[in-house]
Amino acid sequence: MNENVKLPAELRIGLVGGGQLGKMLIEASRPWNVKYTVLENDLHCPASSVADKVIEGSLKDAEAIRKLAQECDVLTFEIEHINSDVLLEIEESGKTVIPSARALKIIQDKGIQKLFYRKHGIPTADFVICDSPSDLAKAVQPFAGEKVVIKQRTGGYDGKGVDVVSKNDIASGKFQSPGPCVVEHFHANIAEYSVIVAVDRKGNVVTYPLIEMYFNPQSNLVEFLFSPAGTTADLDSDYRAVAMCAVQALQSPGLFAVELFVTQNAEVLVNEIAPRPHNSGHHTIEGNYTSQFEQLNRILLGLPLGNTEMVQPAAMINLVGGEGQSGKCKLKFTDQLLSERGVYVHLYNKAEIRPHRKMGHITVMADSLQALLEKTGKVREWAVFEQD
Amino acid sequence: MNENVKLPAELRIGLVGGGQLGKMLIEASRPWNVKYTVLENDLHCPASSVADKVIEGSLKDAEAIRKLAQECDVLTFEIEHINSDVLLEIEESGKTVIPSARALKIIQDKGIQKLFYRKHGIPTADFVICDSPSDLAKAVQPFAGEKVVIKQRTGGYDGKGVDVVSKNDIASGKFQSPGPCVVEHFHANIAEYSVIVAVDRKGNVVTYPLIEMYFNPQSNLVEFLFSPAGTTADLDSDYRAVAMCAVQALQSPGLFAVELFVTQNAEVLVNEIAPRPHNSGHHTIEGNYTSQFEQLNRILLGLPLGNTEMVQPAAMINLVGGEGQSGKCKLKFTDQLLSERGVYVHLYNKAEIRPHRKMGHITVMADSLQALLEKTGKVREWAVFEQD
Numbered sequence: 001m002n003e004n005v006k007l008p009a010e011l012r013i014g015l016v017g018g019g020q021l022g023k024m025l026i027e028a029s030r031p032w033n034v035k036y037t038v039l040e041n042d043l044h045c046p047a048s049s050v051a052d053k054v055i056e057g058s059l060k061d062a063e064a065i066r067k068l069a070q071e072c073d074v075l076t077f078e079i080e081h082i083n084s085d086v087l088l089e090i091e092e093s094g095k096t097v098i099p100s101a102r103a104l105k106i107i108q109d110k111g112i113q114k115l116f117y118r119k120h121g122i123p124t125a126d127f128v129i130c131d132s133p134s135d136l137a138k139a140v141q142p143f144a145g146e147k148v149v150i151k152q153r154t155g156g157y158d159g160k161g162v163d164v165v166s167k168n169d170i171a172s173g174k175f176q177s178p179g180p181c182v183v184e185h186f187h188a189n190i191a192e193y194s195v196i197v198a199v200d201r202k203g204n205v206v207t208y209p210l211i212e213m214y215f216n217p218q219s220n221l222v223e224f225l226f227s228p229a230g231t232t233a234d235l236d237s238d239y240r241a242v243a244m245c246a247v248q249a250l251q252s253p254g255l256f257a258v259e260l261f262v263t264q265n266a267e268v269l270v271n272e273i274a275p276r277p278h279n280s281g282h283h284t285i286e287g288n289y290t291s292q293f294e295q296l297n298r299i300l301l302g303l304p305l306g307n308t309e310m311v312q313p314a315a316m317i318n319l320v321g322g323e324g325q326s327g328k329c330k331l332k333f334t335d336q337l338l339s340e341r342g343v344y345v346h347l348y349n350k351a352e353i354r355p356h357r358k359m360g361h362i363t364v365m366a367d368s369l370q371a372l373l374e375k376t377g378k379v380r381e382w383a384v385f386e387q388d
Numbered sequence: 389m390n391e392n393v394k395l396p397a398e399l400r401i402g403l404v405g406g407g408q409l410g411k412m413l414i415e416a417s418r419p420w421n422v423k424y425t426v427l428e429n430d431l432h433c434p435a436s437s438v439a440d441k442v443i444e445g446s447l448k449d450a451e452a453i454r455k456l457a458q459e460c461d462v463l464t465f466e467i468e469h470i471n472s473d474v475l476l477e478i479e480e481s482g483k484t485v486i487p488s489a490r491a492l493k494i495i496q497d498k499g500i501q502k503l504f505y506r507k508h509g510i511p512t513a514d515f516v517i518c519d520s521p522s523d524l525a526k527a528v529q530p531f532a533g534e535k536v537v538i539k540q541r542t543g544g545y546d547g548k549g550v551d552v553v554s555k556n557d558i559a560s561g562k563f564q565s566p567g568p569c570v571v572e573h574f575h576a577n578i579a580e581y582s583v584i585v586a587v588d589r590k591g592n593v594v595t596y597p598l599i600e601m602y603f604n605p606q607s608n609l610v611e612f613l614f615s616p617a618g619t620t621a622d623l624d625s626d627y628r629a630v631a632m633c634a635v636q637a638l639q640s641p642g643l644f645a646v647e648l649f650v651t652q653n654a655e656v657l658v659n660e661i662a663p664r665p666h667n668s669g670h671h672t673i674e675g676n677y678t679s680q681f682e683q684l685n686r687i688l689l690g691l692p693l694g695n696t697e698m699v700q701p702a703a704m705i706n707l708v709g710g711e712g713q714s715g716k717c718k719l720k721f722t723d724q725l726l727s728e729r730g731v732y733v734h735l736y737n738k739a740e741i742r743p744h745r746k747m748g749h750i751t752v753m754a755d756s757l758q759a760l761l762e763k764t765g766k767v768r769e770w771a772v773f774e775q776d
Contacts, residue, residue, distance in 0.1 A: 338691050
């Protein structure tokens with residue numbers, strides 16, 4: 001690929017996966033008229049409303065991914081659960097794949113991901129890998145505390161495939177092993193942060209201001225988050241450095257989200273890395289000079305990295321399906337939301353609502369962090385759907 | 389139409405015209421998944437890359453506009469030079485047309501527009517209407533000064549159809565009448581401003597902060613502009629009030645741009661009103677809490693008006709074709725532009741460049757007006773194309 005791309009860039013990007021991350025990635029590219037072809041098993045996927053072309057096919061289907069690669073200049077993905085072997089093959093054949101298939105392979109398997117952190121001296125919770133269900137009870141014994149974290153090595157997503165389990169329940173057989181898994185030390189009362197890290201094709205790296213996250217204890221989804229975080233500037237800088245080191249060890253261009261745990265003893269641990277735009281970076285669309293989605297477009301096109309500073313403090317609230325909701329739905333408080341200064345509603349073009357399903361998100365902006373948190377508290381009350 | 393629209397809104401908007409204004413209008417609607425059908429005589433028009441559907445047809449063709457109206461819930465337009473008779477007919481049949489066909493009819497004809505200002509006591513430059521070419525020499529005599537402004541009553545666009553002419557050249561026959569026209573008093577050394585005014589379907593009105601504009605003397609296109617203007621807060625408020633009155637007199641919902649002249653004697657005059665998003669409002673995409681394009685989407689959908697305040701001072705630089713340029717082109721200084729904090733490149737998806745053709749624009753943001761003007765000076769040097 002030409003190393004000095006200018007705009008308009010006559011490149012077609014192939015995107016494996018057509019969910020909301022793909023939709024927002026393509027939306028961010030529209031002012032530059034980049035062409036996107038999406039592979040998804042549903043022609044009515046969220047990204048279909050903005051993509052130039054949708055190829056129908058499974059994200060695991062080598063043939064479908066090869067077909068996508070053939071008609072595109074650069075390949076990327078918006079979800080990890082895809083056929084990475086064929087990505088490796090496509091990369092070997094000389095086509096640009098961003099992030100690299102090798103980086104995806106490390107991340108796809110949480111066992112390999114944890115070993116990677118250990119090998120590179122990246123701080124992470126203590127763990128053992130346990131591939132045989134019958135070994136689980138023995139494997140959890142050495143861990144301090146009453147509980148452990150059990151993570152499926154592959155296939156987990158959006159809080160699914162991760163369980164906090166009491167060692168007694170494992171010993172008694174009340175909790176059944178999910179198969180090959182990682183057993184992790186359970187840190188109670190952690191604070192959760194995220195750092196978005198962008199690496200261009202020449203290896204230049206930038207990080208976004210620290211993001212402070214609050215999760216829904218039932219669904220394990222982000223309920224709301226804000227940036228800059230309520231820490232000192234020193235900690236913001238330290239945590240961003242940890243995230244940057246973790247991503248640099250992957251030696252791949254791309255846009256990454258690094259989830260961090262900070263323990264009660266102020267220890268920083270890398271929980272996991274997502275090799276794509278991330279729910280924790282949605283506030284950057286309005287809040288930062290360069291959104292995570294524009295940033296990934298820049299990387300894919302071989303353009304310079306954009307500035308990551310914040311225009312204003314920003315928060316993000318997920319719009320998820322409520323308990324018992326199904327079928328068609330509408331926002332209940334449209335007028336309230338749209339009458340508030342600096343409140344932005346993003347909907348993901350999903351036809352049907354389901355409990356905990358991510359249907360959209362809301363960005364909130366304010367002049368100060370204090371004003372932001374006050375406004376966010378109010379807006380959270382309005383972040384609900386009603387059935388149509 | 390339902391008076392209490394909620395999101396997602398299941399409405400399809402019909403848009404007459406598929407140029408860059410249409411493209412940006414649709415881009416702004418993507419987070420809400422609004423459906424847009426565009427009528428344009430070129431299937432590869434700028435808006436085609438983002439529209440859900442493009443109908444090929446002339447903007448003057450009654451049958452094509454009727455067809456568009458049939459498959460849409462609301463009708464709007466992004467250019468004045470369209471068949472307004474059929475819009476009136478469609479409106480009469482009960483379909484919502486925004487702005488109203490009546491308002492468009494007033495604006496389409498600069499003679500009627502000027503009479504409208506006079507009737508409603510809206511300050512505007514002195515004028516007479518001159519429909520017969522042979523009367524022009526006589527018509528310009530009463531005007532003070534050496535020069536007059538001659539505006540074609542219909543069909544002018546982007547500075548075309550407006551001439552500043554010496555009365556001697558008219559008397560001598562060196563300047564030929566363009567046909568039915570408005571003769572206006574020529575005010576030398578005016579300052580030019582614009583105010584974006586939004587009116588919702590219930591008649592609520594909001595105005596955007598004053599925009600200060602600088603024109604290219606050759607092409608008569610906006611070269612750059614910025615907002616807030618460098619005036620006092622009192623003048624900002626006065627000028628916005630003049631613009632608001634002018635728009636309210638039209639008694640139509642819609643998004644309007646009011647071009648203002650301020651004379652050497654500090655007299656404010658309404659030059660003209662555009663009944664659609666306007667080149668002078670492009671900086672609102674990044675610079676204001678609600679862009680002019682999102683605002684029009686809100687109005688079309690029957691949603692509340694959005695806040696018009698500025699997030700940061702912002703400037704806009706038009707990206708136009710240079711002298712002698714034709715065919716394919718690329719931005720010459722892509723890397724410089726994209727490496728600057730708060731600089732946004734918008735390209736209009738036009739395949740071929742031509743001298744003075746609007747190919748895109750650049751928004752510049754900064755923390756203060758002074759910093760903005762310094763940065764804009766630098767960025768203007770980079771706002772050029774090179775041929776491919």
